Amino acid sequence: RTMEQDLRKALPGGEFELYYQPVVNLASNEISGFEALIRWNHPKQGMIAPASFIPLAEEIGFIVPVGEWVIRQACVTAAAWPEHLHVAVNISAAQFRSPGLMQVIVGALAASGLSPTRLEIEITETVLLQNREATLSVLHQLRALGIRIAMDDFGTGYSSLTYLQCFPFDKIKIDRSFVKDITENAGSLNIVRAVAALASGMGMTATAEGVETSEQLDTITSEGCTEMQGYLFSRPLPVAEIERLFLSRR
Ligand code: G
Ligand code: G
Numbered sequence: 684r685t686m687e688q689d690l691r692k693a694l695p696g697g698e699f700e701l702y703y704q705p706v707v708n709l710a711s712n713e714i715s716g717f718e719a720l721i722r723w724n725h726p727k728q729g730m731i732a733p734a735s736f737i738p739l740a741e742e743i744g745f746i747v748p749v750g751e752w753v754i755r756q757a758c759v760t761a762a763a764w765p766e767h768l769h770v771a772v773n774i775s776a777a778q779f780r781s782p783g784l785m786q787v788i789v790g791a792l793a794a795s796g797l798s799p800t801r802l803e804i805e806i807t808e809t810v811l812l813q814n815r816e817a818t819l820s821v822l823h824q825l826r827a828l829g830i831r832i833a834m835d836d837f838g839t840g841y842s843s844l845t846y847l848q849c850f851p852f853d854k855i856k857i858d859r860s861f862v863k864d865i866t867e868n869a870g871s872l873n874i875v876r877a878v879a880a881l882a883s884g885m886g887m888t889a890t891a892e893g894v895e896t897s898e899q900l901d902t903i904t905s906e907g908c909t910e911m912q913g914y915l916f917s918r919p920l921p922v923a924e925i926e927r928l929f930l931s932r933r
């Protein structure tokens with residue numbers, strides 16, 4: 684059978700699972716929240732990473748119900764966490780343009796009781812390429828509810844500085860490709876430095892993604908990033924592991 688047929692059965696079959704990766708505030712050294720990352724437990728092929736099925740899900744329009752499930756699930760899970768912790772959800776371009784998005788988000792917040800101020804939406808530059816007016820309208824509606832908006836994978840797509848001025852972001856997530864060789868490559872170092880300064884100057888926070896070594900951590904800290912995410916602190920983990928390792932009360 685085809686991957687498409689399998690994918691259509693995955694949602695009713697309960698085969699999707701959200702993993703969560705901690706986001707750490709560099710000033711306080713405390714976890715500020717978690718990014719939700721989808722996984723597909725395929726009955727025959729085992730765990731499938733999102734890069735292998737999200738593009739297909741987008742193509743066949745299946746990303747809308749899957750994304751709806753992600754938003755609902757992330758809100759319910761985070762509502763049980765201490766109140767200072769946020770949850771970040773990735774929204775792909777096709778999902779962002781679907782007409783029901785606002786209703787899905789508002790409904791998920793209401794059903795879970797999660798405060799909108801604890802929800803963060805991550806979008807990539809691809810979302811901003813089309814339909815500027817409609818995109819801006821949705822972003823403003825989200826922000827009016829108190830939801831935060833993060834620009835994900837910054838620097839990899841069709842980055843334009845104009846986007847940072849035109850769209851109301853709260854956070855820039857610096858793509859891990861820049862963090863990867865920050866200690867060896869002056870170009871990457873300069874980009875991280877410039878993006879952190881730009882974020883700060885525009886009243887946004889800057890998260891360095893993909894931090895794997897303590898040298899990278901030292902560098903992104905001294906260059907003015909506000910948060911970090913990466914294997915150095917923790918890989919994305921199933922919710923039970925997250926709660927056991929990071930949220931258990933003593
Ligand atoms: O670990 P990682 O393999 O989890 O994620 C790979 C890519 O898949 C990332 O670009 C991430 O943004 C995307 N991704 C992960 N979870 C989701 C999701 O729930 N929805 C969407 N649209 N993309 C996701
Ligand atoms: O949404 P986004 O494209 O930012 O997805 C984050 C991706 O980065 C996920 O695939 C996640 O598993 C991955 N990731 C998170 N931390 C690290 C890291 O330290 N190193 C590497 N190589 N990948 C990471």
Ligand code: MN
Nearest residue numbers: 718773805835
């Ligand atoms: Mn992301």
Ligand code: NA
Nearest residue numbers: 835836856892
């Ligand atoms: Na990213």
